[in-house]
Amino acid sequence: MTALANLSLTDAAEAVRTGQATSRELLDACWANLEKANPTLNATIWLDREGAEAAAKAADQAVADKKPLGKLHGVPMAHKDMYYQAGKLSTAGSALRRDWRPTITCTAVSRMANEGAYVFGGLNMAEFAQNPTGHNKTYGDCHNPWNPPRITGGSSSGSGAAVAARMTYAALGSDTGGSIRLPAAACGVTGIKPTQTRVSRYGAMPLSFTHDNVGPLARTARDCARIMSVIAGHDPMDPTSAHEPVPDYEAALTGDLRGLRIGVPTTFFLDNADAPVLAAMDEALAVLAARGATVTRMTLPLMDAVAAYGGIVSRVEAATIHAQWMRDDPQAYGQHISSRMYPGYAIPAPYYVESLSRRGPILRAFAAEVFSRVDVLVTPTIPTCIPTLAETDIDHGPPGTEYKFLAVSINTRPFNYLGLPAVSVNCGLDPNGCPIGLQIAGRPFAEARILAAADAYQRDTDWHIRRPPVLG
Amino acid sequence: MDDFPQATEAAIARWFGVAPPNDPGRRMAADLVHTIAAFEKLRGTMVFEDEPSSFESALQATKETAP
Numbered sequence: 001m002t003a004l005a006n007l008s009l010t011d012a013a014e015a016v017r018t019g020q021a022t023s024r025e026l027l028d029a030c031w032a033n034l035e036k037a038n039p040t041l042n043a044t045i046w047l048d049r050e051g052a053e054a055a056a057k058a059a060d061q062a063v064a065d066k067k068p069l070g071k072l073h074g075v076p077m078a079h080k081d082m083y084y085q086a087g088k089l090s091t092a093g094s095a096l097r098r099d100w101r102p103t104i105t106c107t108a109v110s111r112m113a114n115e116g117a118y119v120f121g122g123l124n125m126a127e128f129a130q131n132p133t134g135h136n137k138t139y140g141d142c143h144n145p146w147n148p149p150r151i152t153g154g155s156s157s158g159s160g161a162a163v164a165a166r167m168t169y170a171a172l173g174s175d176t177g178g179s180i181r182l183p184a185a186a187c188g189v190t191g192i193k194p195t196q197t198r199v200s201r202y203g204a205m206p207l208s209f210t211h212d213n214v215g216p217l218a219r220t221a222r223d224c225a226r227i228m229s230v231i232a233g234h235d236p237m238d239p240t241s242a243h244e245p246v247p248d249y250e251a252a253l254t255g256d257l258r259g260l261r262i263g264v265p266t267t268f269f270l271d272n273a274d275a276p277v278l279a280a281m282d283e284a285l286a287v288l289a290a291r292g293a294t295v296t297r298m299t300l301p302l303m304d305a306v307a308a309y310g311g312i313v314s315r316v317e318a319a320t321i322h323a324q325w326m327r328d329d330p331q332a333y334g335q336h337i338s339s340r341m342y343p344g345y346a347i348p349a350p351y352y353v354e355s356l357s358r359r360g361p362i363l364r365a366f367a368a369e370v371f372s373r374v375d376v377l378v379t380p381t382i383p384t385c386i387p388t389l390a391e392t393d394i395d396h397g398p399p400g401t402e403y404k405f406l407a408v409s410i411n412t413r414p415f416n417y418l419g420l421p422a423v424s425v426n427c428g429l430d431p432n433g434c435p436i437g438l439q440i441a442g443r444p445f446a447e448a449r450i451l452a453a454a455d456a457y458q459r460d461t462d463w464h465i466r467r468p469p470v471l472g
Numbered sequence: 473m474d475d476f477p478q479a480t481e482a483a484i485a486r487w488f489g490v491a492p493p494n495d496p497g498r499r500m501a502a503d504l505v506h507t508i509a510a511f512e513k514l515r516g517t518m519v520f521e522d523e524p525s526s527f528e529s530a531l532q533a534t535k536e537t538a539p
Contacts, residue, residue, distance in 0.1 A: 195531065195535075196527075196531065197528065197531065210527075242528075242531070244532075244535070304510070304513060304514065305514055305517070305518070307510070308507070308510035308511060308513075308514060311507065311510070312507060323488060323490065326488075326490045326493070327488070327489050327490055330490070330491070330493040331493070333493070335493070335494045335496050335497075336496065338493035338494065338497055339493060339494055339496035339497035339499075339500050340500060342484070342490065342492060342493055342497035342500065342501055343480075343497075343500045343501040343503070343504050345484040345487065345488045345490055346480045346483055346484050346501060346504055347504070347507065351507075351511060354511075356527070357526075358518055359527045359530070360526035360527040360528075360529065360530035361518060361526070361530070362518075363527065363530040363531070363534060364530045364533060364534060367530075367534035368534075371534065394496050399495070399496075399499060401496075402496055402499065402500060419527065419531055442536065443534060443535060443536045444531040444532075444534055444535040444536065445531070445535040445536045446535075446536035448536075449536060
């Protein structure tokens, strides 16, 4: 039965469409893994088995009735518990929203439902999507399926763990500083942060008005392409979403990388990187080169400015959103959450305005210098081997723990400030048995190109189909 | 800068009514000296934007055209 849960999302949808499997069988397969792995992983916050069974029954009836079927027909999913569904729990991973039920439904969730997917649960996450590790004071820490004492990455911790443990075929995450790519990397799955404005944020819990992104974590690049084809595109309910046409992302997955120019930054992204991570990246670059890509080592411009400006925007915006709770009930937050927001109140408004006003010029200058020479950038997603939950536990660790905690997202944050799309794929295992993530970033709206590179890599490697030890 | 942590906490309390939530919060607020240093290094490197909403136009100007 659980073999069905090993299918990729696209294969699972095809199995339902062609009658090789029922939606109920997919649900049961995922549920069996959930019952086996979740006591160790703590990847969920709430579950709705009854509702999921009803949705599976309806999906199977639609197949029997030969009704038109969507791209995700009959596929059960669970999402980071910050995507609103009217009348359903949405905790945002916080005690402050323990019983909160929104009155609206997220556009991304609605669009996937329109294509036949259904939701069976809310997944664990960092409180208000604010840590890169997976710690959670209220609902318990989420644990890595490959080595449970180690971090899942965050903030979409449950999304990474649940996809890796075959508890769901895919999950929405959110990415303000790396929160899709980090759990994708640490849990060994594929996750894409789209271009800023590419996907509607309507009905997604806000953290940073200017840096938040909605995107998928799934087993393969093709799965991510399928979901992106459903959720991308302008949404009248989110005026900040781009009017840019949505290309056929799956059609771009040809496996042909001839002519692709890859840039590998020699500074910043490799600073303090661990040797096993560098070795895995070099092996991955060789795989991509064998498919026809060329690799150029290069120094990136403006990284001091990107780091300085990018480092304050989301902090100020998060502090603003949370000001009332920070006044009224600061102890409701984990220490690592409130301590990160607190300095946001001391950052002068002119610094914030300067950071935002220079975002456009910096992107133009960065793109002119970098993307005239290469098409994509490749870096480690996380430059170090995956640390333990204890090593990064600000709430209970010694002074200085915050630096190890913050170092986790050093390589992902720049692409949020620049607004560029970036995907993370698994490219190896570190000495502790935890996955190593390869980050591929491109120009604005280059999702098709970076997914094509990720897909080509996965055609020649098997890291993305390996099962974590938690499944036995 | 010796009184920077205390001055920062006082400013936050006065402007926002938010107290230091814990010791890590105090440490991270004190670390804002590094933010100030980073901004000091950038002074004079760029001119101020005439059009403050240009990030979206920059996304369009630099976007992928034909993969």
